[in-house]
Amino acid sequence: MTALINLLDLDPAQLVAYCGELGEKPFRAKQLQRWIHQFGADDFDAMTDLAKSLRDKLKGRATIAAPAIISDHTSADGTRKWLVDVGAGNAVETVYIPEDNRGTLCISTQAGCAVNCRFCSTGKQGFNRNLSVAEIIGQLWMAEFELRRTHGIEPGPKGERQITNVVMMGMGEPLLNFEPTVTALKLMLDDNAYGLSRRRVTLSTSGVVPMIDKLSQECPVALAVSLHASNDGLRDSLVPLNKKHPLADLMAACRRYLEFAPRDFITFEYCMLDGVNDTDQHARELIALVKTGPQPVSCKFNLIPFNPFPESGLLRSKNPRIKEFAQILADAGIVTTVRKTRGDDIDAACGQLAGDVQDRTRVAQRMEKMAEYQKKFGPDFGRIVEVGS
Numbered sequence: 001m002t003a004l005i006n007l008l009d010l011d012p013a014q015l016v017a018y019c020g021e022l023g024e025k026p027f028r029a030k031q032l033q034r035w036i037h038q039f040g041a042d043d044f045d046a047m048t049d050l051a052k053s054l055r056d057k058l059k060g061r062a063t064i065a066a067p068a069i070i071s072d073h074t075s076a077d078g079t080r081k082w083l084v085d086v087g088a089g090n091a092v093e094t095v096y097i098p099e100d101n102r103g104t105l106c107i108s109t110q111a112g113c114a115v116n117c118r119f120c121s122t123g124k125q126g127f128n129r130n131l132s133v134a135e136i137i138g139q140l141w142m143a144e145f146e147l148r149r150t151h152g153i154e155p156g157p158k159g160e161r162q163i164t165n166v167v168m169m170g171m172g173e174p175l176l177n178f179e180p181t182v183t184a185l186k187l188m189l190d191d192n193a194y195g196l197s198r199r200r201v202t203l204s205t206s207g208v209v210p211m212i213d214k215l216s217q218e219c220p221v222a223l224a225v226s227l228h229a230s231n232d233g234l235r236d237s238l239v240p241l242n243k244k245h246p247l248a249d250l251m252a253a254c255r256r257y258l259e260f261a262p263r264d265f266i267t268f269e270y271c272m273l274d275g276v277n278d279t280d281q282h283a284r285e286l287i288a289l290v291k292t293g294p295q296p297v298s299c300k301f302n303l304i305p306f307n308p309f310p311e312s313g314l315l316r317s318k319n320p321r322i323k324e325f326a327q328i329l330a331d332a333g334i335v336t337t338v339r340k341t342r343g344d345d346i347d348a349a350c351g352q353l354a355g356d357v358q359d360r361t362r363v364a365q366r367m368e369k370m371a372e373y374q375k376k377f378g379p380d381f382g383r384i385v386e387v388g389s
């Protein structure tokens with residue numbers, strides 16, 4: 001028996017090609033895509049405007065399968081966090097943050113991460129594997145329709161969309177899993193799928209310079225860069241990828257990206273580490289970094305109070321220090337925000353998600369599930385999850 005093809009793996013053009021293979025016209029692919037991504041359907045029999053013969057064909061050949069949910073919990077402030085199973089003992093996090101006029105979903109693109117930033121708990125796990133398109137877009141698919149079910153909102157374009165913004169800031173370096181990431185991005189933007197504007201989809205990178213250029217050509221969404229240091233010596237020690245793509249190259253790539261970016265600025269994320277990167281001198285170096293060169297890099301800074309974890313040996317900068325640091329940047333005319341801590345760290349740089357989940361509800365159930373997975377996959381399973389529980 002041949003394996004079923006997971007339709008969540010296909011971008012719009014691939015779905016048209018797949019329907020062609022089944023002897024179907026391109027408009028069938030659009031219908032199918034709407035059923036999958038706008039109605040959240042995973043049952044071909046529910047797709048009532050498709051001919052029965054096509055539904056039967058699909059049933060024998062295809063499936064619509066997002067990663068299974070291992071745990072699901074909601075913080076007091078409404079932040080909802082899922083841990084999803086991506087097979088072979090790997091799990092990734094997906095986090096939803098509701099705000100007054102938007103709902104942001106933070107998704108992961110790899111299980112683990114090879115970049116190994118010093119301040120990042122994901123990096124400490126090492127790299128497990130790249131996620132497939134179905135595993136990346138499946139996080140959005142799962143979250144949108146889980147939220148609708150929870151809030152009693154009908155599926156389909158008439159129901160109020162729950163997720164209005166997506167940030168690729170979960171586990172992994174998206175640009176080191178380029179093709180599946182871009183395919184998932186294209187689905188997010190497609191009018192027959194999620195129809196998000198490019199301004200509302202942000203990809204966060206630790207600075208894979210050649211891939212920043214490639215992204216600008218293939219799918220220029222809003223860009224965030226995990227900067228975290230103001231000079232090469234410091235960044236080499238915090239973000240090892242800097243040795244390969246130093247700051248001058250990274251700034252040049254940012255300038256080039258701005259010509260294609262849907263927003264007229266790059267967001268620089270900067271994790272505030274006590275005594276490491278948070279002095280006045282560091283702030284002044286940052287100003288010089290973005291303001292000098294052939295032309296200034298149009299940017300905003302997002303200062304992130306670090307989430308300490310024991311293996312890092314690093315501490316969070318004190319609040320007054322963060323404020324003073326922000327003021328130096330702001331005085332130089334740079335828009336600077338300090339990320340507020342919510343139930344989880346949604347605006348954090350990539351990898352910061354495995355932080356301090358405050359919500360202690362359903363701990364027993366989650367721990368039970370975790371014990372089951374650890375038995376199945378070994379004692380390391382779940383290291384990324386039960387922080388703070």
Ligand code: SF4
Binds near residue numbers: 113115349
């Ligand atoms: S901060 Fe991002 S790029 Fe760095 S190790 Fe963590 S997940 Fe990877």
